[in-house]
Amino acid sequence: MSATAVSPASTLSVVASFALLLCPASSLGAEPAVSTTPPPAEASQRPHPTVTLTLADASPVIGVTGETALRIEVSDAPSDPMPMPRVLCSVGQIEDLGREGPASFTARYILPAGRFPQPAIIVAEFATLARPLRGMTTIRLRAATTPSLRTDPGAQVSLRVGDREYGPQTAPADGIVRIPVVVPPGVEFANARSVNQHGKATEQMLDLQVPYSQRVLFAAPEVLVAGTVAEVAVYAVDPSGRPANGSNLIMRAADANVYPLGSSTPGEARFLVRAPTILRQRSLRLDAQLKGQSTTRLAIRIALVPAPATGLTLEPEAPYLGRGPGASLRVFLGAEDAFGNPVDPGRTDVLVDGQAAPVRAEVGGEPMVVVTTPPPTDGQQEVVVEGVLDMGHAVRRIPIGLRQRALPRERPDPHPLPRYTLTPRLGLLWNLGDAVGTTLFVDALAFPSVRHPNFGMGLSFGLVQSWFATEDAVGITRASLTTLPILCRVHYRARMGRTFLGLGAGAGFAMSWARTHTYGDTIVGKSYGAAGEASLETGIRLSNGHLVASLRYLAIYLDKFSSGDRIQGNAAGAMIDVGYRLGF
Numbered sequence: 001m002s003a004t005a006v007s008p009a010s011t012l013s014v015v016a017s018f019a020l021l022l023c024p025a026s027s028l029g030a031e032p033a034v035s036t037t038p039p040p041a042e043a044s045q046r047p048h049p050t051v052t053l054t055l056a057d058a059s060p061v062i063g064v065t066g067e068t069a070l071r072i073e074v075s076d077a078p079s080d081p082m083p084m085p086r087v088l089c090s091v092g093q094i095e096d097l098g099r100e101g102p103a104s105f106t107a108r109y110i111l112p113a114g115r116f117p118q119p120a121i122i123v124a125e126f127a128t129l130a131r132p133l134r135g136m137t138t139i140r141l142r143a144a145t146t147p148s149l150r151t152d153p154g155a156q157v158s159l160r161v162g163d164r165e166y167g168p169q170t171a172p173a174d175g176i177v178r179i180p181v182v183v184p185p186g187v188e189f190a191n192a193r194s195v196n197q198h199g200k201a202t203e204q205m206l207d208l209q210v211p212y213s214q215r216v217l218f219a220a221p222e223v224l225v226a227g228t229v230a231e232v233a234v235y236a237v238d239p240s241g242r243p244a245n246g247s248n249l250i251m252r253a254a255d256a257n258v259y260p261l262g263s264s265t266p267g268e269a270r271f272l273v274r275a276p277t278i279l280r281q282r283s284l285r286l287d288a289q290l291k292g293q294s295t296t297r298l299a300i301r302i303a304l305v306p307a308p309a310t311g312l313t314l315e316p317e318a319p320y321l322g323r324g325p326g327a328s329l330r331v332f333l334g335a336e337d338a339f340g341n342p343v344d345p346g347r348t349d350v351l352v353d354g355q356a357a358p359v360r361a362e363v364g365g366e367p368m369v370v371v372t373t374p375p376p377t378d379g380q381q382e383v384v385v386e387g388v389l390d391m392g393h394a395v396r397r398i399p400i401g402l403r404q405r406a407l408p409r410e411r412p413d414p415h416p417l418p419r420y421t422l423t424p425r426l427g428l429l430w431n432l433g434d435a436v437g438t439t440l441f442v443d444a445l446a447f448p449s450v451r452h453p454n455f456g457m458g459l460s461f462g463l464v465q466s467w468f469a470t471e472d473a474v475g476i477t478r479a480s481l482t483t484l485p486i487l488c489r490v491h492y493r494a495r496m497g498r499t500f501l502g503l504g505a506g507a508g509f510a511m512s513w514a515r516t517h518t519y520g521d522t523i524v525g526k527s528y529g530a531a532g533e534a535s536l537e538t539g540i541r542l543s544n545g546h547l548v549a550s551l552r553y554l555a556i557y558l559d560k561f562s563s564g565d566r567i568q569g570n571a572a573g574a575m576i577d578v579g580y581r582l583g584f
Contacts, residue, residue: 047076051085051124051135055109061182063115063144070094070107072124072135077103083128090121090217090235091141117143117185118213119241121267123233125219132231134219136268140241142184147206149177151194159206160191168195183208186240215239216249216288216298224275224284226307226341231261232271234288236296243267248291256284277339279304280448307337312348312392314385320401321373321383328372331396333359335389340451348389357385373400417454417495418583421445423548427577429466431570437466437481439554439575445491454494460487460506460533464554464572477518481571483556485510485531500546504535510556514565525563529571531556539581546581 056069074082081102087094089109097107109122120139125132149157149171157177158167166181171194181190190206219233234251236244249269251258261270275284284304289297313334321329333345346367350357357369374380385396422444429437445458464483487506494501510531516523537550554572561567 049078049133050075051126051133053122053124053135053137055137055139059140059142060111061142061144062111062117065111067108067110070109070122071100072105072107074103074126074133074135078129078133083126085124085126088123088125088217088219090214091118092120094122111141114211114213115143115145116210116213117141117183117187119185119215119237119239121215121217121235121237123217123219123235125233127221132219132233134233134268136235136265138237138241138243138267140185142182144180144182146178146180147190147192149179149192149194150175151177151202152196155194155196157192157194160193162187183210184240185213186238212295214298215244216290216296218286218288218298218300220286220300220302223303223305224273225305226275226279226337226339227277228307229272229274232273232286233263234269234271235267236269236290237267244290249288250291251286251288253287254285255281275304278449279306279339279341306341306343307339308390309335309343309345309392310338310390311336312345312387312389312394314387314394314396316371316385316396316398319399321371321398323373323376323400325373328370329398330362330368331371331385331398333367333369333387335392343389345389348387351386353384371398417447417493417500419447419453420584421447421456421581422584423579423581425548425550425577425579427550427552427575429464429554429573429575431466431468431573436468437464439464439577441577441579443489443579445489447493454492456491456493458489458491460485460489460508462487462554464556466572477516479514479516481512481514481567483510483512483571485533485554485556485572487531487533489533498541500539500541502535502537502539502550504533504537506533506535507531510558512556512558512561512571514561514563514567516563516565523563523565525561525565527558527561529556529558531572545583548579548581549577550579551576 052073052075054071057065060068072085084099085105087097087107091112093110095108095110097105100106118141120141121136122139123134123136125134147159151157151171153171153173153175155171156168157171157179158165159179159181161181161183166179169177169179171177188208188210190208191203192206193201193203195201215237217235221230224230234249236249238244243266246263246265246267246269251271253273255276257274259272261272263270282304283301285299285301287297287299315332315334317330321327333348335343335345337343346359346361348359350359350369352369352371359367359369362368369385371383371385374383381400383398383400385398387394425441427439429439439462441460441462443458443460445456447453447456449455462485464485466481469478485508487508489504489506491502491504508531510529512527514525532555533552535550535552537548539546539548552575554575555570556572558567558571
């Protein structure tokens, strides 16, 4: 903490900074014992299990106490012996967790390095039971410091921190008094009082400048399986270390559903989190905070893994296995879960003609099994390959031919079509009449589906500038039309080597401004209308993107302009344009 100077009227100035207090621990006052809270009770006839956490030093002092022993006991344990718990803490760290009995455990709690008063939360969780069993305790970590007080020589100086007063001490000849104090969490100010030799008293509030400390803790599973539901508990305390109101704890997830469960335990809130079925990210981000207190916000990430495999494929690199001695071929393995997420097939149990075969990885990392031709003694005409992974099962029969003719096997494309694209396009407009113009469009598309990666949707923003002339009884009118269409688009793409084709359609609305010139008079009008588009495109893949050319038809039907003019029929027309597609 940085130093703070306070200057009252004329007699007292105060400077404080937290530092290691070199005095016996017995000179430091004790704090109230920490409290423990049981987990939610289960609806059963047997006694409710309770997890109790106890510290050997119930009120440790940072700067004096380096560590203290932690004891975890489970009363009315649901299993005998209890599994090893997972112990979490908001600040500091837990080390040397060990078993002391069937339902009791010990560990060392290492105090945090930051030498300022702060609360701590410790949670012991038994997550391997039928439902999570947790216990929580809060710790008020006090901090030792020695403020320096400058006052009149011979003055009596005292310092009140919280509900405890330190001193008085007599100021020496230089007027500098150093008073060892212990500051509990939640106390941000101290009261300094000086009485000089003439009986004049001066008081001043001292800002201790205590930094913010983490007051929220997650108890969440380390891994979530696609499409499953898991319980997540969030704990919070107030600045003084007392359990916060659990109803004020809120939690959000970016790509998952969160359902609050509530809790009867002070300082705790429980939630159900449903993992997404399609895993577009490798982890799920969870955010929690106390309602209305943005500084308490805490975020974690939970790893996402596919569900058990339900589909398994066995793909040989050739249709026949050679009959000659030593002939072999590779059978590549692939697997996915019920939601279409790819599953690592390296765990597959494979049998070749009833005999276990090892699964290997080729240079590119794709799991495979090598099948060799059996001895030509029994006239065997085929080799049977069978694989089992979780709930997936596959059988492949490979004929034994006179010669082996390898077929090219499609490898993963090192440059796949991107999932997100941004395409600026420039083009020309022709309305099969007098209306000609230029166009500028920017398309933003996303292809989010794993099962249908070539089907996308997005938005298209455009600028269309056209010119035309009309003749009526008044004379010849020349007009320019500036139109801004905004379209919601759907798009389908198909690849053919380095080239590709695409079909698209869109619908939306347009804003248009018309400037008409007749005999030197200029009139400006504005109108709105519906817009639609159909497109056919082709392109070629370059090193860092795609060069795109397309033929489009844009239809815009405008209402009457504010100037009183009206455009009959389509205000746009056919477009031909080129663009450059950026992929992400």
